[in-house]
Amino acid sequence: MMEHLALEFRNIQDRYCTVCSSVASEFAPKTKAHKSSTDNNLYQMESCPSVKNILLLDSEGNRVAVKYYSDEWQTNSSKEAFEKAVFTKTQKTNARAEAEITMFENNIVVYKFAQDLHFFVTGGDDENELIISTVLQGFFDAVGLLLRGNVDKKEALENLDLILLCLDEIVDGGIILETDANVIAGKVASHSIDSGAPLSEQTISQALATAREHLTRSLLNV
Amino acid sequence: MAQYVKKDDDRDEEEYSPFLGIEKGAVLQEARVFNDPQLDSRRCSQVITKLLYLLNQGETFTKVEATEVFFSVTKLFQAKDIGLRRMVYLIIKELSPSSDEVIIVTSSLMKDMNSKTDVYRANAIRVLCRITDGTLLTQIERYLKQAIVDKNPVVASAALVSGIHLLQTNPEIVKRWSNEVQEAVQSRAALVQFHALALLHQIRQNDRLAVSKLVTSLTRGTVRSPLAQCLLIRYTSQVIRESSMNNQSGERPFYDYLEGCLRHKAEMVIFEAARAITELNGVTSRELTPAITVLQLFLSSSKPVLRFAAVRTLNKVAMTHPMAVTNCNIDMESLISDQNRSIATLAITTLLKTGNESGVDRLMKQITNFMSDIADEFKIVVVDAIRSLCLKFPLKYRSLMNFLSNILREEGGFEYKKAIVDSIVILIRDIPDAKESGLLHLCEFIEDCEFTYLSTQILHFLGLEGPKTSDPSKYIRYIYNRVILENATVRASAVSTLAKFGAMVDSLKPRIFVLLRRCLYDNDDEVRDRATLYLNTLGGDGSVVETDKDVKDFLFGSLDIPLANLETSLKNYEPTEEPFDISSVPKEVKSQPLAEKKSAGKKPTALGAPPPAPTSTVDAYERLLSSIPEFSTFGPLFKSSAPVELTEAETEYAVNVVKHIFDKHVVFQYNCTNTIPEQLLENVVVVVDASEAEEFAEVATKPLKSLPYDTPGQTFVAFEKPEGVPAVGRFSNVLKFLVKEVDPSTGEAEEDGVEDEYQLEDSEIVAADYMLKVGVSNFRNAWESLGPDFERVDEYGLGPRESLSEAVNAVINLLGMQPCEGTEVVAANSRSHTCLLSGVYIGNVKVLVRLSFGVDSSKEVAMKLAVRSEDESVSDAIHEVVAN
Structure with a gap:
């Protein structure tokens, strides 16, 4: 009797498993996890071109400077995961002469490399690729101007203030502010003295800053 | 500048x-230096x-x-150095101070x-607007307008x-700036114009007329x-979208x-x-041509971004207008x-x-070379595309199936292999000719x-399909090899498969028993138990030769109770003297798993073409209906329609109806959802008025006992109709129920309820409901084999139509049949078109239809309809559907 009972129970379990596998074998289409579309920063998504993030990473995928405009990535770890994934995916491509492009988690990522620096700009998947690419080119060229052609990680870190100001001048809260590299670099480099400030307050460092600005200007005019 | 000694080590x-x-x-x-x-x-x-x-x-x-940090940074406003001030602005934005802190910097900013x-001005505006709240905004509004x-x-x-950002939080203030913004739109500076626009x-944006102006x-x-030009293009297509319905014949506004x-x-x-042109609603091929031409030029650009943009857009166009893209095929091949x-x-x-049918083989050759050097994620996309191609050209299954089996043998990760196996399984299901070779692969x-x-x-x-093939014995070796070579899970599964062969194919039974007996000595108990169970029930002792139908049902039939219910029952079962009784498990489905919510607004990604929906819903419906005693006598389910919404979106109660067609009956399944958290609905029924559907007589209703908030439930109404007659009619529906108030904090419902009713939209039974979409792999062969005995041919004038493809789609939808060999797509600019349809009519009558369309210069469409079927009356019935 007990044996019979056990068998019956086993049988139910067995059929349970069989049904499970038959349910699984319906081969339902993979539905990608629906990402929350409540991007407060990107409310204008529908009509206004927008940028989700700008990344400047080194040749090992570490951050040099990054700026996120979308709350698609809420935590630092999700940001780092995104950076790692994008870096790994693009690492082996040759994006030195021309900017390259890829799709990644429903985003368009346009990227370009110089020495040991990797530049990325991300936009939504229904964004005009060429607009994203223009933003990247603006960023890339502006950094080139600001670092006087020495575009590498060391130089970038030593002039991190310029890089951060540069990011600030390109995009404001996801909206493109400026894409012309000369204008961006010009705005960042205008470390001139406040005209209202008395001369006596000028320090050596300010004088140096002025000199630097003149140098940049002369570079820009070339 | 410091001298660095270059070292080799990175x-x-x-x-x-x-x-x-x-x-x-x-x-x-x-940071104390700030002080x-x-x-x-x-x-x-x-x-x-x-x-x-x-x-x-x-x-x-x-x-x-x-x-x-914030407080010490504010001290730095004393310094007159612009560079420092810029950094101060940056750090204030990064620190995003709280509102009581903001006040400190407000005056400086x-x-x-x-x-x-x-x-200073530009940056101070950006910083202030970023950190400010509404109250402060009124103070600085004047400056912002300037x-x-x-x-x-x-x-x-x-x-x-800043205005664009602030519009989200303080729209009423920003809206007052319209005049200034309008002036800025005329600015000579390029980006000012962009931002102003x-x-x-x-x-x-909410004022259509203003946007249009x-x-x-x-x-x-x-x-x-x-x-700014890009923005204007987006706004223009928005205006076109909203106004397109007005003038059908004339030029599309703003197309120029x-x-x-x-x-x-x-x-x-x-x-x-x-891109905007390709996305226009109902874009014509004439409108598409110039857009396709520029995209084609981009395909050969030196810039990857440009090539990507162009090919991605063309890929989307190819889903709806494959013919328009064929001109680019040469450029595409070089990509x-x-x-x-x-x-x-x-x-x-x-x-x-x-691609067309003749180019498939050449294309497959190119892809084979390509597959070896792309990543798995891309391979999956290609496999999906090949599966849909195969469904489109079933005649080509041989080369496509070979391709799939070749890549199946190559290296690859789980997701990729799964995609291939899924594809082969779908092809086996949908293309009968491909079954044997597919199973062997x-x-x-x-x-x-x-x-x-x-x-x-x-x-x-294999267990499901193998026994039905012409020579089931050849699969046994592969299956028994699993028992010898694999891990316990696979062995157990192989034992079940063997048993299925044994149960279904009597000639193999003795050999299967030999194999199963060997499994009795397996070192895994699950494998041993399964073997024992099957040997005993299938009569492995040699006593019973013919396997009982009940045993087959018991072993391999589908479980007719919802798994979730079984799971809870098993969990609640306490080991006592009384054995677990499977019939005590409730059969009522608690939630409706079939109501798939479409993720709103998310377009399918460009790389992943959406795979065809699974066809398993019919099985699930059949199981559901047969579990309801009132409907169990209706016989086999012929067809279940897709859910039709009977309520507007976002109403209090969401109801949709699924029409189940039986030989002599029609069952309406109303899927109801209660969207009010404060209410519990009880005794929910749909009262159906069939006065406009004379041939239908109501025979049964199954009310829904309780419908709590956000848990879908079903109620059913069944009608009797004359057997085999494709009766049509219109039904008006009213939802009736007892409302009970629910305290949202405790979730408890009050004792007393109020009777209430809710008007739903009408439902209809149309001719297409009696037709199953069933494709044939070779239309010509099928057409010949049906023979001209019951062929009926007639010609119809369809009157003026918007386009030929619109007319073709209208007829396909009217008949509810499966288009074959990709003939539902009308070539651009063509004056005539032939469309092949196949289906199964109620009573399991195979029907094939050949439609020939022609259109004249005044857009008058004429159609020749040729029907062949296994039954004369059915051929006539199809003509009646069209004639009406």
């Missing part, structure tokens, strides 16, 4: 980083940079730390807003962009900035503008316009070898969509398969 490179060994505590200490009476601007700048570096690396400051230095029309473009842009549109005036004028943009000098604008694998994959999948695959999941899936599938 790791030493790190030493040069100015931030090496940086530590938050130390930097916070350093020095004699400010050293350069040093302060450096410290801010370090703070920003820390934040950028993901470091977080505690509330106290952030407040402290307002002073900067009115400074003579433009850099800034919008400032002659310095940087200042104007800063104010406009974006803001103006957002201010007016804006677009009308700007499309005539000159918009300088390419970005979009087409003109294709000749713009900026590639960004050209592409935006081309298969593109360095950028995303581009190559998009090119391949586009080619697979646009799967058998070969499991001979060397490292994924347990896939092995068990395939074994299960």
